[in-house]
Amino acid sequence: MEIPNIVERWSGEVTxxxxxxxxxxxxxxxxxxxxxxxxxxxxxxxxxxxxxRPVIAMDVLDIVPEEWPExxxxxxxEVVSSPREWAKKxxxxxxxxxxxxxxxxxxxxxGNKSAEEAVKTxxxxxxxxxxxxxxxxxxxPRRDNEVMPRxxxxxxxxxxxxxxxTQDNYKTLAALCLADGHNLVTQAPVDVNIxxxxxxLVTDTGFPVDRIVMFQTTGALGYGxxxxxxxxxxxxxxxxxxxxxxxxxILCNVGYESWRAKEAKARDEEAPGWGxxxxxxxxWETITAVTLLQSGADILRMLHPKAVKAVKKQIEAxxxxxx
Amino acid sequence: xxxxxxxxxxxLPKTNCKKCGRPTCLxxxxxxxxxxxxxxxxxxxxxxxxxxLGAASAPPIKLVTIGSNGRVLQIGEENVLFRHEExxxxxxxxxxxxxxxxxxxxxxxxxxxxNGLHFQRVGTEISIDLVALTNQSGDKVKFAQAAQKLASxxxxxxxLISESPEAIGAALEHFAKRRPLLxxxxxxxxxxxxxxxxxxxxxxxxxxxxxxxxxELTEKIKxxxxxxxxxxxxxxxxxxxxxxxxxxxxxxxxxxxxPLGFPTITFLEDEDHFQEIVQAATYxxxxxxxxVLKSYxxxxxxxxxxxxxxxxxxxxxxxxxxxxLYEVGQVTExxxxxxxxxxxxxxxxxxxxxxxxxxxxxxxxxxxxxTSVLTAYSGDKLNEKVVAKAMSAAQLxxxxxxxxxxxxxxxxxxxxxxxxxxxxxxLVGPKEAAGLPSYLKTTWDKHGKKD
Numbered sequence: 001m002e003i004p005n006i007v008e009r010w011s012g013e014v015t016x017x018x019x020x021x022x023x024x025x026x027x028x029x030x031x032x033x034x035x036x037x038x039x040x041x042x043x044x045x046x047x048x049x050x051x052x053r054p055v056i057a058m059d060v061l062d063i064v065p066e067e068w069p070e071x072x073x074x075x076x077x078e079v080v081s082s083p084r085e086w087a088k089k090x091x092x093x094x095x096x097x098x099x100x101x102x103x104x105x106x107x108x109x110x111g112n113k114s115a116e117e118a119v120k121t122x123x124x125x126x127x128x129x130x131x132x133x134x135x136x137x138x139x140x141p142r143r144d145n146e147v148m149p150r151x152x153x154x155x156x157x158x159x160x161x162x163x164x165x166t167q168d169n170y171k172t173l174a175a176l177c178l179a180d181g182h183n184l185v186t187q188a189p190v191d192v193n194i195x196x197x198x199x200x201l202v203t204d205t206g207f208p209v210d211r212i213v214m215f216q217t218t219g220a221l222g223y224g225x226x227x228x229x230x231x232x233x234x235x236x237x238x239x240x241x242x243x244x245x246x247x248x249x250i251l252c253n254v255g256y257e258s259w260r261a262k263e264a265k266a267r268d269e270e271a272p273g274w275g276x277x278x279x280x281x282x283x284w285e286t287i288t289a290v291t292l293l294q295s296g297a298d299i300l301r302m303l304h305p306k307a308v309k310a311v312k313k314q315i316e317a318x319x320x321x322x323x
Numbered sequence: 324x325x326x327x328x329x330x331x332x333x334x335l336p337k338t339n340c341k342k343c344g345r346p347t348c349l350x351x352x353x354x355x356x357x358x359x360x361x362x363x364x365x366x367x368x369x370x371x372x373x374x375x376l377g378a379a380s381a382p383p384i385k386l387v388t389i390g391s392n393g394r395v396l397q398i399g400e401e402n403v404l405f406r407h408e409e410x411x412x413x414x415x416x417x418x419x420x421x422x423x424x425x426x427x428x429x430x431x432x433x434x435x436x437x438n439g440l441h442f443q444r445v446g447t448e449i450s451i452d453l454v455a456l457t458n459q460s461g462d463k464v465k466f467a468q469a470a471q472k473l474a475s476x477x478x479x480x481x482x483l484i485s486e487s488p489e490a491i492g493a494a495l496e497h498f499a500k501r502r503p504l505l506x507x508x509x510x511x512x513x514x515x516x517x518x519x520x521x522x523x524x525x526x527x528x529x530x531x532x533x534x535x536x537x538x539e540l541t542e543k544i545k546x547x548x549x550x551x552x553x554x555x556x557x558x559x560x561x562x563x564x565x566x567x568x569x570x571x572x573x574x575x576x577x578x579x580x581x582p583l584g585f586p587t588i589t590f591l592e593d594e595d596h597f598q599e600i601v602q603a604a605t606y607x608x609x610x611x612x613x614x615v616l617k618s619y620x621x622x623x624x625x626x627x628x629x630x631x632x633x634x635x636x637x638x639x640x641x642x643x644x645x646x647x648l649y650e651v652g653q654v655t656e657x658x659x660x661x662x663x664x665x666x667x668x669x670x671x672x673x674x675x676x677x678x679x680x681x682x683x684x685x686x687x688x689x690x691x692x693x694t695s696v697l698t699a700y701s702g703d704k705l706n707e708k709v710v711a712k713a714m715s716a717a718q719l720x721x722x723x724x725x726x727x728x729x730x731x732x733x734x735x736x737x738x739x740x741x742x743x744x745x746x747x748x749x750l751v752g753p754k755e756a757a758g759l760p761s762y763l764k765t766t767w768d769k770h771g772k773k774d
Contacts, residue, residue, distance in 0.1 A: 001538040004580050006573035043562060044569055067679075109761065221626060222444065223675070224668045226633040229608075230407040237405070260757075262675060263625060273442070275622030279596075286597060287604045287626040291634075294608045310597040314561070314605070317598075322560035 007047040010240035013039040014051055014298075015210050015247050017183060019098065019161055020132030026157035026181065030130035033098060035213070035249035035298045039240065042296050043318045054293060054315055056308050057134050057301045058096035059255055060086045062113075062121045063105045069265040071281045075305045084124040091129045094305040095312060100134040101125050106147045107138035115150040122151050126158060134161040134185075134301075141169045152176040161185060161299075163251075164215055167198045174207045183211040185251060190216050190227050192234055196245045213249045213299065220257040220264075221288040228252070229295045236296035252292045255303030258285035282306035290314050326379045328353040334372035335365065342366050383575045385585050387526050387551045387612075389416070389453070390480030391502045396452045398553070398612040399586035404572060407638050413586075414635040415606075416613040417627060418453035418482055420590075423469035424460045430469065433619070434476045440624045445671055446644065449628040451479065455506070455615050456494070458485035463493045470494035474501070482506050482528065482615070488515035495523055504528050504553060504613075506588065510540055517547040528588055530555035534570060538582035552585045553612060561602050564589060568610040586612030596623060604630045641693035642667040648717035649674065652683030659767050660719060661729035661752055661759075662687040662710060666695045672756035680760035682767075685722060689713040696731045707740040714745060729767065732758070 014036040021027025038051030064080045065073065075094070079085040083101065090096040101122060105113040122135060135151055137144035149172065152162060163185035165173045170186070177184040186202055188195035195214055203209050214235065219228045232250055239247035258264050264284035268277050285307035289300050293314070302308050332352035343364040345351040354360035355376070362368060362376050386400040396416045403409045419437045421430065434454070441450035454477055458466045466485060473481060474497040481503035483494050491505050506528030508516040513529070520527040527549050531537035534556055541552055556571065558564035568587055574580040589606050591614060593599045600623050603614045607630050616624070636642055646665040651674060652658075663673045665688040677684045689710055691699035699705035710730075720726065726747045730738065732754035742749045750770060753762045 001535050001542065001582060003534050003538060003570070003583070004574050004578040006570055006577055041569075043565060046566060046570075219668070222629045222633065223671065225630075226406075226636055226638070227668070229634070230405075230638055233405055234407055260675070262678065263629070273439075273621060274625060275620050279620075280622035280625075283597060283600060283622060284626055286601060287630060290601045291604055291608055291630055294605060306597075310595075310601055313595075313598060314601045317561040317602075318565070320560060320562060322563055 008040075010039050010048060012238075012240045012242040012244070012247055013037065013049075014236075014239050014249060015212075015244070016052070017210055017213060017249050019134075019159060019183060021157055021159035021181070025159070027159055028126065029132055029158065031132070032159075033132050036247075038236075038296075041240070042236065042294060050319070052298075053319055054298050054300060055097035056095075056311060057098045057100040057299055058090035058094060058308060059100045059102055059301055059303055060090060060125065061102050061104055062118070063110055069259070069267065069277070069281065071278050072259055072265070072304055083121050084128040087125045088128045091131055094308055096131065096308065098132045098134060098299075099125060099129055100136055100301050102136045102138075103147065103151070104138050106143050107140050108143060110138070112143075115147045118147050119150050119154045122154055126155060132160065133158065134163060134299075136163040136185075139164075145169070145172045148173060149176055152180045152182060155182070156180040159183060161213060163187070165198060165202055167194055167201070170198060170202050171205065174202045174205045177211065178205070178207050183213060185213050185215050187215045187217065190219070190224075190231050192231055192238070192246070195231075195235065196243075199245045199248065209244065209248070213251050214246070215251045215253070218253040218257045218292070220254075220261050221284055221291065222261055222263060223257070225288060225291060229292065232292065232295035232297065249298035250296055251299040251301065252289075252297045253301045254289045254292065255285055255301055255307070258288045258307075259303060282310070286310040293318070326356065326376070328356040330379075331355050331376065334368070334375055336367045336369075338367065340367065379579075383579050383584050384572075385551065386413070387553055387586050389482075389502060389504045389526055389553075391500055393478035393501070394452060394480050396480050396613075401572070401610075402576070404576060406634060410637045410639065411635050414631050415611045416452040416480070417603075417624070417631065418455045418613055418615040419451055419619045419624075420455040420457055420484075420615055420617050421469075421473070422457050422459040423462075423466045425469075427472075430472060431476070434473065436619050438477055438479070440619065440621065442621070442625050442628065444629060444632060445642075445667055447632070449632050451624060451628070453480045453482055453504075453613065453615075455482040455484055458487065458490050458507075461487075463487060463490035466490040467493035467496065471497040474498055480504075482613075484528075486512055488512055488519055491516070492519055495519065495525070499523075502526070504588075506530075506553075506555075508540075508544070510536065513540060513544055514547065517544045517549045520549045521547065526551035526553060528553045528555060530557055532557045534567060534574075534583065538580075541582050541585065553588045554583065554585045555588045555590070561605065564602075565605060565609055568606060572610040588613040588615065590615045591617065596620075599623070600627055603627050607631050608634055643693035644670045644688050646688050646690035646713065648719065648722065649686045649688060650683075651677045651686060652681070654683040654685055654722075656722065656724045658683045658685055658723060659729060659763060660685040660687065660723050660725075660727070662689050662713070663731060664689055664691040664694060664696055664699050664705065666691065666693045666699075669695050669756075673759065676756045676759040677763070680763045682760075682763045684763065685719070687713055687717055687719065696733045700734050700737070705734065705737075707737055707744040710737075710741055711744045714747075729762075 020029035040048030556567035
C-alpha cells in the first residue's frame with residue numbers, strides 16, 4: 001500500500017557558524033568546527049539537510065571543583081588543579097570536540113583572581129589543545145566586564161566562542177568579539193522573545209549574525225528540561241520557517257545542570273533504591289543531552305566522560321543510514 | 324486532517340431550518356468544526372453524511388487500552404507533532420521484557436525487580452506500566468506456564484509476545500479479562516492472531532519491516548474485525564526508527580491516513596546499557612506509544628520515566644506544588660524560614676538547593692497560581708499581603724521563634740512593605756536558588772541565627 005507523502009519543505013536554514021581559526025586564518029587551531037546548516041527538523045534528513053553534527057564541549061574549570069560528587073571528580077582527579085592538563089585529557093582521552101573553559105576563579109566568591117591570571121590560564125589551554133575554545137565568564141557582570149576584555153585580546157584571532165551576552169549586558173562582549181575576531185553566545189532565560197531581542201540588539205551594534213550561538217539557560221532532566229526543550233524546538237521551527245534572528249546554532253549547558261540533580265549526584269548509601277551512582281550520574285547527564293538533541297541542540301557542554309562517550313555514539317547513530 | 328466548516332457545510336441539508344438552534348446551516352457547520360456541536364442536533368441530515376462526518380471526526384490516532392483491572396494503559400489519540408502546539412496526551416507505556424526461558428527462581432526474582440520499578444518524583448509516583456513476556460523458549464507449554472506465573476505475580480499490564488497463535492492462545496488462558504496486548508502479528512500469521520484478539524477482546528501488536536507492508540496489514544486485520552492495534556515498524560538502526568515513528572505520526576495527523584493511525588510499539592535492541600536508554604528516551608520524545616526494554620536496573624529506568632514525565636507535562640499549565648509550609652530536614656524553632664512561589668520548577672530548585680546545604684529549613688510555598696517569582700511579582704500575584712496571609716495560614720510564628728523571613732533576592736523591593744505588614748525581620752536572600760547553600764551557611768549563620 002502506498003504511503004502518503006509527508007515530506008515538508010522548509011524555507012529557512014540554520015546559519016553556519018565556524019568556531020576556531022587555523023594558522024592560515026590568523027589563529028593556531030589545528031581543528032575547526034562548523035555548526036548549523038540544517039534545513040529540516042533535527043535528524044529528519046528525508047526532507048532536507050540535517051546540517052553539521054552537534055558537537056560536545058567538555059567543561060574545564062580554572063578552580064578545583066569543590067562540590068562535585070565523587071563519581072564526577074574521579075575521571076579528573078589527577079588534573080583538576082591544572083586547566084591545561086585537564087583540557088588535554090578531555091581532548092586526547094575523552095574525545096571532546098572542543099573545550100569550554102569556565103573562568104570561575106575571577107568570581108568575587110570563588111577566589112576573586114586577577115585578569116592576568118585568567119589570561120595566563122586561557123593562553124595555557126590554547127597551547128595545550130588544538131581544538132576550538134569556548135571561554136565562559138564567571139557570570140558576575142562586574143568582574144566579567146573587567147576580565148573578558150583582557151582574555152579576549154589574549155586570544156585574538158583564535159575565533160573562540162565567548163559567553164555570554166544578556167539583554168542587559170551585551171555591549172562590552174559584543175564589541176570585544178567583533179574587535180578580536182571571536183564568536184558570541186547570546187543568552188536568554190528560557191524565553192524565545194528575549195532571545196530574539198538580544199540577537200537583534202547585538203547585531204545592531206554591527207556584530208555579524210553568523211557569529212552568534214544562542215543559549216537558553218538549560219534545565220536538566222527532571223528540573224525543567226521540558227521548558228527548554230519546547231523553547232528550543234520553537235526556535236528551530238521558527239528558523240526553518242525563515243526567521244533569521246532565530247536561525248542560529250543552539251548551545252546547552254548539560255553537564256553542570258545535570259549534576260545538580262540529586263538523582264545524578266546522590267551517593268549509593270543516600271539513595272539505595274536508585275541503583276549504582278557510578279552509572280546513574282553519567283546516565284542522567286546522557287539522557288539530558290540526548291533529549292535536548294531532539295529539540296535542536298548544536299553544542300552540548302558536558303562533564304562526565306562516560307556521558308560524553310554515550311552521546312557521541314548517539315550522534316553517530318543519528319547520522320548513520322542503515323536503511 | 325479534520326474537516327473545515329465549509330467541508331462540513333457541504334454535507335448538511337443547507338435548508339437553514341434553524342431546528343438545531345443555529346440561525347444557518349453554515350453557523351452549525353462552523354460549530355461542528357470546532358467540536359462545539361454534535362451531528363445529532365440536526366434532525367434532517369442524511370445517513371451518508373452522518374457516516375462521513377463520523378469517520379472524519381474519529382481521532383486520527385486510535386486510542387488503545389491495554390490491561391483491565393490493576394494497571395491500565397491508554398495510548399494513542401495524540402493531536403500534535405510538537406508539544407508546544409497543544410500538548411501530548413497519553414504518555415507512552417514503558418515495558419520491561421521477561422523471558423519464558425528463565426528458571427522458576429530467576430523468573431520470580433526478575434519479576435520482583437520489575438515490580439519494584441517505581442519512584443517518587445516531585446510528589447508523584449512514576450512507574451513502568453507493562454511486563455512483556457517473550458516466548459524465547461519457542462515452546463507453548465513453557466510460555467503458558469510463565470504466563471500463569473506472571474498473571475499471579477504482577478499487577479502491571481501485560482504484553483504477550485509470540486509469533487505462534489497456539490502459544491498466545493495457551494498463555495491467554497491465564498489472562499482472562501486482563502486484556503493483555505498480543506504481540507507478534509505479521510503478514511503470515513495475522514488471520515489466526517486476529518481471530519484470537521477478536522474472541523478475547525484484546526488489542527493486537529502488529530509488525531512489519533516497511534511502512535507500506537504495515538499499512539496493508541492493519542487494513543487486512545481491521546477487515547477481520549479487530550480495531551485496537553499497536554504498530555511496530557522494524558527499522559534498521561536508531562535513525563531509521565526515528566524516521567519511521569515520525570512518518571507514522573505525520574501520516575496520521577497531516578494526512579488522516581487511517582492505515583497508520585495507531586499508537587506504536589518499539590523494542591530496544593541495543594546491547595549497550597546506556598544506548599538502550601538513550602534510544603528509548605529519544606523515542607519517548609518523538610512519538611513512541613510503547614517502548615520495550617530488556618534492561619530493568621533502577622538507574623536505567625528512572626531517567627527514562629523522568630523524560631516521559633517531563634515531555635508529557637501540559638506546556639500550557641504551569642505545574643504547581645501545594646501551597647503550604649514544607650519542612651526540609653529535621654527542623655527546629657531556630658531553623659531558617661524562607662519563602663518562594665508554588666511554581667513547581669521554582670519550588671523544587673529551592674528545595675534541591677536547601678537539601679544540598681544540609682541545613683534544616685522551612686520553605687513556605689506561597690500560592691502564586693504556579694508562576695515564578697518575577698512573573699508573580701509583576702502580575703501582583705506576589706505582594707506583602709499574599710505572603711503575610713500564607714505565613715499566618717501556615718502558622719509560621721508558632722514554628723520558628725526568631726521571626727525572621729528570608730525572601731527571594733529578585734523581590735528585594737518588597738522588604739519594607741513586608742516588614743510593615745508582618746512585623747518580622749526581612750532578610751534578602753540570593754537571586755538564584757543556586758546561591759542558597761552558601762547563603763544559609765554564611766549570611767544566615769551570621770545575621771539570621773543571632774539577634
